[in-house]
Amino acid sequence: MSTFNLDVYMPVVILIALAMLVAGGSLLLGGLIRPHNPNKLKETAYECGEEPIGSAWANFNVRFYVIALVFIIFDVESALMFPVAAVFKKFTQIGLGGTLLVSVFSFVLILVAGLVYCWKKGDLDWIKSFHSQANYAKKDK
């Protein structure tokens, strides 16, 4: 079995450090030469010229969360799928591809069932509120 030295992670560390350096360096460099005379008007948040009303950190629609939820489930699914996919070719070569195919199929299809559920229940519809408002309007009549 082939082994490796941890030196291969060097570029990763160097690149992260460089990113910090580039960002921090350019800001520092700019800090030396750029003007700095803030005033209150400059520092208010932009609201098309109006005075900002309240904080922007208000509650947001829950549909953002549902999207993130579906995302994390599929993210985890992909994390589990990657190693299995990586050995799929080897398994087909040694004649075990059928078994693995079945397990991959069942794995993916079970998760697709979840996607289909969310789809059917309308969790993936971005403008669900319009529909429900329309429904309420119909009911009122």
Place this chain on the structure above:
Amino acid sequence: MFTNTLFLLSAALTLGGAIAVVYSQNLMHACIYLLASFFGVAGLYACIGADFLAATQLVVYAGGVVILMLFAIMLTGGTGNNINRYGLEKIAAMGNKKTYFFAGITAILASLIVLKIIANVLKDQSTTAVITANAPTVERIGTLLATDHILAFEISSVMLLGALIGAAVISRPRKERHD
């Protein structure tokens, strides 16, 4: 040399992040520190040759869980007020001295437990420390997942399905609620 540097950097990031999570009084910042801590843990995984785990840590935690938490913090409007529904003052959401005091006591008790458990390991680790060379893990993990741990692999999909449906049902806004 580089290995040790990487280890030290990762450990510092991990512990620094974790301690910052403990001391941060701003939930959003705590979440960012947590992200740093996750990065550090990924580095620690990389140090022991667990390259796939390190990447998974990045993908699932840094890319998934942290985003989810940030969203949840936004959806619940940050830190919130300190008055409960009876109009009485609550303990501050991020804790105060008293809760920290109790947390400290609990942590001391917990550390007693853990130290008691790991004391034996630390004592005789000189005999068990056989450091093997780092080898690529992806294919071996894939093989294990496809053979020995196939049931866990399949069941985890069922668990994820359950989590997806359960969380979607829980967090779905109810139409009939008007108040």
Place this chain on the structure above:
Amino acid sequence: MNSTVVTYLSQSKELTNAISWLTKALGFDASSLVAFVIFLVACLIVVGVMSTIGGLGTYAERKISADLQMRIGPNRVGPYGILQFLADGVKMILKEDIIPSGADRFTFMLAPFLCLVGVFATLAVIPFSSGFILADLNVGIFYLVGMASLVGVGVFLGGYASNSKWSMLGGMRGASQIISYEIPATITIISIVLLAGGLSMGTLIGGQGGMPQEWYLFHNPFAFVGFFVFFIAALAETNRAPFDLPEAESELVSGYHTEYSGMRFGLFALAEYIEVFVVCGVATALFLGGYKVPFDLGTGAILVEKLGMDEMLAKNIGQLLEMGAFFTKTFALYYVVIWVRWTLPRLRVDQLMTLCWKYLTPIAIFNLLGCAVWMYAFDGKSIYSLIFETAATVAGHH
């Protein structure tokens, strides 16, 4: 395993000699030190080149859009205005750095860093050529996915920290768009991993060839569809038009970086342009044969054989050819990205989500399963080789 730029260079005798000399001189194993120096230099080169490409990207964008709209575009700074990006950069550095008073300062400062770190870290596994890849990690593509997801966090935090309604909306939209489109992209990547049988860039490209029929793009119908799924998803992940809802000028002023000014804004822009290059590079590597050049020119073996060239020189020439192939394909895709931006109108937000979850993701999953079946049924042979073999069998050849 894990071929890096160092392992490539250590094929030459000079380097090994230098290492042994240094080891003798310094009294400890200098290979790590030399590796560090080489990596540092290589990283600096890559970052420099990428920053230039990012800068030139803005220039190319303006020039191409001008072309498409029958304008001239930037033409003042330098010949054909090519130094425009330098002027822009200088301007950004000189601009005043304003932090809104209501902002969360710590997060506000951190957000561009996160974006930049996420993008720069992905550069480590971009395969410019078979030798010049900073680190061909075992988990290459998976690592790339993980690091790229950091951009989502950066965008979200940028939007959050500004404490402005436009930024907040843009940040939420941006983050949810990035994470949403990560799913079809990742699943498509899995289907290519399935074909190649490994996660490292070397394996992924190694399964392809220099000729188009050997690319994974034409390996089977599923992969062909998968390329478009990946490309659309990658486009959306970089918040490029027609998926630039987070920074939709007509709706959200400027999206998550409304409150950012000066160099901080510049960092966001730099990250975005480099990310476009990265996703184009990944698309090239996964589907378009990456750095592969036809007729084994890449290894230089043919040069040594026919022309009797020095082995190392031939290899270096091969590397240059490979690099040329990679950059050509990537820039072609880069051009398509810009072309798409100035051709297509922006999607509505509900269309965006519909496209991701109701079209791309199911198609990607279908492709994944299709690729698996293809691998199983045809033993991993591409459609071209199937046809070729059938024809050969029919013709009586073996």
Place this chain on the structure above:
Amino acid sequence: MINLGSYLGISFALFICGILVMIARKNIIAILLGIELILNASALNFAAYTKFSNNNLDGHILSLFIIVTAAAEAAVGLGIVIRFFQLRESIHIDDAASLQN
């Protein structure tokens, strides 16, 4: 430097930080952050034990499933938090004590 002891120490420290966060905070999401720390500590332990014992990767598999479970847990847990917030307009843990008696 890289040995079992240092890894156990780090994961121990992570665990204690997690417990501190879990007890000291009154915000449910913050408590979930603590839980994530604890889960990370345990996953790190598994990987470290695998490395410093027989390296047969079973520990990696366990860590992998811990990560998977943690993600699912975060999804459901935060879902509950959000639902709770919709009902009570609060994510203070002491407001979530209505199951008393």
Place this chain on the structure above:
Amino acid sequence: MDYTFWTIAPIVLLPFFAFVINAFIVKKFTKLAVAISTGSIFVSFLFALRIFFDFMNVYSVGYHIHKVFPWFNLSSGSHVFEVKMGIYIDNMTSVMLLMVTGVATLIHVFSTWYMHDDPRFGRFFVYMSLFTSAMLGLVLSDNLLSVFIFWELMGFCSYSLIGFYYEKEGAGNASMKAFMTTRVGDVFFLLGILAIWSVVGNVSFVDIYNAIAAGKFNGLTISVFSIGVPVATLAGFSIFMGTMGKSAQVPLQVWLPDAMWGPTPCSALIHAATMVAAGVYLSLRMYPLMELGHLTTFIAYIGAITAFGAATIALIQTDIKAVLAYSTISQLGYMVLGIGVGSYNASFMHLITHAVFKACLFLSAGSVIHSIHCQEMPQMGGLRKKLPYTFFAMLLCCFAIAGVPFFSGFVSKDRILGDALVMAFNNPVYIPVALLGFGGALLTAFYMFRMLFLTFLGEPRDHHIYDHAHEEHLGWNSNIPLLILSVFTLGLFYSGSFTGQGEVNLFGSRNEWFSTLIHKPDAESLHHYAEYKSEDFGDVDTRDKLELPKAEYDPNHGMSEEVAHHVHYIHHVGAIASVIIAFAGIFLAFSMYVKKSISADWWAQTFVGWRRALQNKYYFDDLYIGKIIQKGLIPFNNFLAWFDMGIYDKYGVDGWAAVNRFAYTVSRWFDNTVIDSGMVDGTGWSVRAMNTILRWVQSGKIQLYFIVLIAVLAGYVWKLSF
């Protein structure tokens, strides 16, 4: 016959896959789901039949199949921690398999008729499939751990099926009660498994037997409240607690009558034929441990008390299913009694015979209920003309359960009672056991025929119900299952002879196949298991090439001639006594409810106090709910709440303030005059104390629980380390 994965596993897997498939398709394709469920269990039955006939062909005591596969292995170095799962089939298992699959098939068929009007027709079959597969898995298990897993799975199915009509409040409560009551036993069962594991290092049956034979349990004690208790006793008792929970033995019998809220076919399958028998099956399997732990007397008493007590309660029940429920408890008591008096074969035989006739009785009751939509016996009467087939089936079953000769109940119960009598003659401690056993037999005959007479004979008491009763027609899925089951109440299927005494040879030497084949693993014969071999799945089975000795009928049951003669004598006495008792009971019921020569009301009025006790089921429910839960658990809960509010919040969170306030109060107390402080502060203090008490009741904070958890764990670790 070769045994591979594909000849054994489908027995469990078919119903399980039926469950999985049906769970998805049941809403859209109800009929298909029902067909899949029923078909799968029928195919399982065919597999079981194949195994059964193979075992009958070999006809050897030692014939067994033990296939194992490693589940997980966490061994490192010398420390072995390996868990294997496997399948273990011996003669007992093969009979159990046949019984479970056969009865389950018939009940599935019956359910297609009984439940077809129900809105949740399909879902019922989903649960039933899961239940059946769990039961079969339990029967096939070779170790306690997988038994426990399937055991819990069955508990869950039972919960779901009792609460099947969840829109009725009683059903919901009953399901919860069943779940919680059996949980008490299950916790003990788990503890028992752990105790066994700590000694044997494994929980496979064969390994446990070998460990007992090797004397691993000898001299091992564990300190419980600083009294040394032998581990064997503790483990045996814990496992027997599991039996008590699952098989509804006193004092954990309270859930079974309430379980009758479930649909009748599920009562027939779960709460009469199979699941409750699983407890007895477990005790049978663990018999050597019970013997080693000197628990047999205790078990015999529990069984006898259950058998008699439940029979007395059954006397006054008016609900037809309640009568059957109590008779089930009573009969389970007989099985447990049989284990206690060492009547291993007979106990197992009673398990099988009881499963058959009780399933039949429940299905008959279901048929009656379906026909008249009423469960109260006082409103029935004269249904014989309307439901002739049901009457016939029920009559046979009543004969069987009452112990009339030539019926299965006689064969099995008589032998248990005979053995009890033998024990009573040898050891006076067992005299009450035998007396309770015989008394229960009398009551059994009485109440069963009371039920039969009240339901089918006499004049219709409620003409409205009678006139609206559906006429019964012979249908493949309505009364054919009843008739098939009722045929199997004949004794000769179980004894090979009509009387069960081994005198009439019917199938050559194969008479008395229960006594011949079922191998009692007592202290003398345990060493046989050392020769038992397990093999991995997939290995080619070599067993059919083995020359196994044929099992032979030994009229002396391995005893010396003299002892055997004595035993035979007592057995004959017992047999005659039980025949007399059975007929006496039937006669009593006949004269009371048909002839009406004895007034039932007179009895009721004379024994008012006792009757009230019976109506209240000996106050067990009151005890559990009123005393233990309300007086015990809720105060404990309140204590924890007090700990939270009173200690954590008050002294911890408000700690500094409280300390200051206290110091302030104290100083003022010294400063002011005694009367002043006594009056003013006393009043204030009492108000505050009242407030505190009120606040104690209010808590529910998760973090406190966590603190307590850590503290307790720390204390435990501290205790361990010193």
